[in-house]
Amino acid sequence: MPSLIRFLVVLLFLGILAFAGMLALVALVEPREKDVTVKVPTQAIFNQSA
Numbered sequence: 001m002p003s004l005i006r007f008l009v010v011l012l013f014l015g016i017l018a019f020a021g022m023l024a025l026v027a028l029v030e031p032r033e034k035d036v037t038v039k040v041p042t043q044a045i046f047n048q049s050a
Helices: 001-027 042-046
Strands: none
Touching: none
């Protein structure tokens, strides 16, 4: 039984660490915006078989 409790405590601790890491990412990291241009070949548009 003590090994089960130790295992559950370790899982709880790892879960708290993961949650704290996600909160830190939300609070500290700002996303960068940039324009994205995708060129679509005209043959791909006009040569579609119906």
